[in-house]
Structure formats: structure tokens, C-alpha cells
Amino acid sequence: MDANNFRRSMLDRLASETHVTKLHAWFRLTSFPFEAVLPLVPKEGAIYDVGCGFGLFSYLLAKDSSKRRVIAYDPSLEKTRVARVLLAGLDNVTVFRPTDHFPRSRLRPKVVVILDVLYLLSPRKKRFLVRSIFSRLQRSGTVIIAIVPKEPSWRYVLSFLQELLVVKCLQWTTSRMNIINFETEEFLRRILSDCGFVAIQRHRLTAPFPFFHRHTLFVAKKL
Ligand SMILES: C[S@@+](CC[C@H](N)C(=O)[O-])C[C@H]1O[C@@H](n2cnc3c(N)ncnc32)[C@H](O)[C@@H]1O
Structure with a gap:
């Protein structure tokens, strides 16, 4: 599915x-390059989308491969x-809410994806989440994390101001803690490594025109 078809089907669904939901979803669809992340996810197995938001990437994952x-x-x-x-009508995707009972023991993920979520957590919670993911993943499993890296650039300042508007x-x-707490690439690399992840790779993602966000994708393995 190309980017335009993906956006169109999401907005049709x-x-x-409400107009607010559609506007928010449109903004997310046009400002984040979901299609660039898709090829990094295996075509089969259990995939967790943590902090899935409206489920935009979950849709792409489920639609792209029924396995x-x-x-x-x-x-x-x-x-x-x-x-x-x-996600209604897609048999290979389940949405869990905090009020649902999560069947922890049976579902060991092959891949965990976390796209633009860590900035809503304190440093301690980020570490806790990465450690929990490490312990839940299958052997040879992968974690894929997208962040807007904290760095001295106008792109970062604009991203911060945007989140100030959207979150606050x-x-x-x-944001349960009511914070906006972007992290540096070094910080994330360090916690991945401290938690036991290996083969840590970094990819730069370019936001679709005319958006300004600079995203970094970390892909790391559990042996
Ligand atoms: C910027 S949105 C990204 C949504 C989705 N990952 C995407 O790429 O469209 C951040 C999401 O993180 C969720 N979130 C906030 N705190 C979280 C937490 N502690 N654990 C998991 N998700 C969280 C929010 O509810 C929100 O849907």
C-alpha cells in the first residue's frame, strides 16, 4: 500500500x-513516515505496538501481512x-486497553515497536519500559523505537513546541506524568545497552514534506 492510499484508507475508516480526531490522525499520518518503518518488521509472528495511539501503524502491520x-x-x-x-474487521490484530486483562504468559512478542512514546515518560519509566520489553521478548527478538532526539537544532525546538501544544x-x-521529556540518542543507546540489547542500529528517518521533524529509529536485538 503506498503512502497516499494508506492515508486515504485511514481517514475513510x-x-x-470527530473533526478533532480526524485532524489529529491526519497530522500524525502526514508527519511520520510509517512506511519507512514497515520493512524492518518481520512478516510473521507476534508484534506488539506499545503506545499504539489510534492504531495507524498497527493497521499497516496487520494489513501488510496476515501472518x-x-x-x-x-x-x-x-x-x-x-x-x-x-482496526475493525482485521482478524490478526487485537487492541488492549488498560482496563482489559492482558494474557501475559502466552504472548511473547517477536518484535516490540514503540513509535514516539518515550518522550512522555520520566527517565526512570523509560528505563523500566525498556527493561520490561527485554524480559518479555522472545529470544532473538527485536525492539524498534522511534524518537525525536533531543539536540541543539531548530527542528528539535519546533518539535518541542508542537508537543507543548498537543500534550499540555x-x-x-x-501523558500520565504530564511531562514532555525528549531524550538524546546517547541516552537511549545507553539504556538499550544497559538492559541487555545488542546489535543496536540507528536509522535517520525523514519526515514527509513539508514537516520538519527529525526522527531517529533505534533497532536492537535480544540474543
Ligand atoms: C505521539 S503518540 C504516538 C502514537 C502511535 N505510536 C503512533 O505512532 O501514531 C504517543 C502515544 O503514547 C501513549 N502513551 C502515553 N504514555 C504511555 C505509556 N506509559 N506507555 C505506553 N504508551 C503511552 C499516548 O496515549 C499516545 O497515544
């Missing part, structure tokens, strides 16, 4: 949602409600 078993999770009840609307003013995004 959200046709009955993937996608588990999407987000702590926002509203986001997961919308994700269930968006509009409250479109859930």
Missing part, C-alpha cells in the same frame, strides 16, 4: 469520528476506542 499477529496497546481509553474503530494545551496526547 475514521469518517464517523503477523499484532497486539496494540495504549493507556488512553479514547485512543484505544478509536483504534478499535480503525490541547491534551490530545496522554
Whole structure:
């Protein structure tokens, strides 16, 4: 599915949602290069999308290969409600909400994807999440994490101001701690390594025109 078809199908599926939801989803779809992440995910096996938001990437994962078993999770009840609307009819994806019982013992993921979520957590929670993912992953499993790296650049300043608007003013995004806490690439590399991940690779992602965000994708393995 090319980028335009992907965006169109997502917005069609959200046709009955509020204008705010559609605007938020449109912004996410046009500013983040989901298609660039897709080839890094194996075509089969259990894939967790942690902090799935509206489930945009979960949709792409599930639609691209029916052999993937996608588990999407987000702590926002509203986001997961919308994700269930968006993902309706896809048999290989399940959306979990904080109120659901999560069948922990059976579902060991082959890949865990976390796209633009860590900036909402404190340093201690980031470390805790990465460590929990390490312990849940299958052997030879992979974690894929997208961040906007904290760095001295106008791109970073604009990203920070955007999140100030989205998280603090509009409250479109859930931050339980009410913080915006972007991390440097070095910080993330260090916690991945401290938690036991190896073969840590870094990829630069370019935001689609005319967006300014600089995303970095970390891909790391559990032996
Ligand atoms: C910028 S959105 C990204 C959503 C989605 N990953 C995407 O790429 O479209 C950040 C998401 O992280 C979720 N989130 C906030 N705190 C979280 C936590 N502690 N664990 C997992 N997700 C969290 C928010 O509810 C929100 O949906």
C-alpha cells in the first residue's frame, strides 16, 4: 500500500469520528513516515505496538501481512476506542486497553515497536519500559523505537513546541506524568545497552514534506 492510499484508507475508516480526531490522525499520518518503518518488521509472528495511539501503524502491520499477529496497546481509553474503530474487521490484530486483562504468559512478542512514546515518560519509566520489553521478548527478538532526539537544532525546538501544544494545551496526547521529556540518542543507546540489547542500529528517518521533524529509529536485538 503506498503512502497516499494508506492515508486515504485511514481517514475513510475514521469518517464517523470527530473533526478533532480526524485532524489529529491526519497530522500524525502526514508527519511520520510509517512506511519507512514497515520493512524492518518481520512478516510473521507476534508484534506488539506499545503506545499504539489510534492504531495507524498497527493497521499497516496487520494489513501488510496476515501472518503477523499484532497486539496494540495504549493507556488512553479514547485512543484505544478509536483504534478499535480503525482496526475493525482485521482478524490478526487485537487492541488492549488498560482496563482489559492482558494474557501475559502466552504472548511473547517477536518484535516490540514503540513509535514516539518515550518522550512522555520520566527517565526512570523509560528505563523500566525498556527493561520490561527485554524480559518479555522472545529470544532473538527485536525492539524498534522511534524518537525525536533531543539536540541543539531548530527542528528539535519546533518539535518541542508542537508537543507543548498537543500534550499540555490541547491534551490530545496522554501523558500520565504530564511531562514532555525528549531524550538524546546517547541516552537511549545507553539504556538499550544497559538492559541487555545488542546489535543496536540507528536509522535517520525523514519526515514527509513539508514537516520538519527529525526522527531517529533505534533497532536492537535480544540474543
Ligand atoms: C505521539 S503518540 C504516538 C502514537 C502511535 N505510536 C503512533 O505512532 O501514531 C504517543 C502515544 O503514547 C501513549 N502513551 C502515553 N504514555 C504511555 C505509556 N506509559 N506507555 C505506553 N504508551 C503511552 C499516548 O496515549 C499516545 O497515544
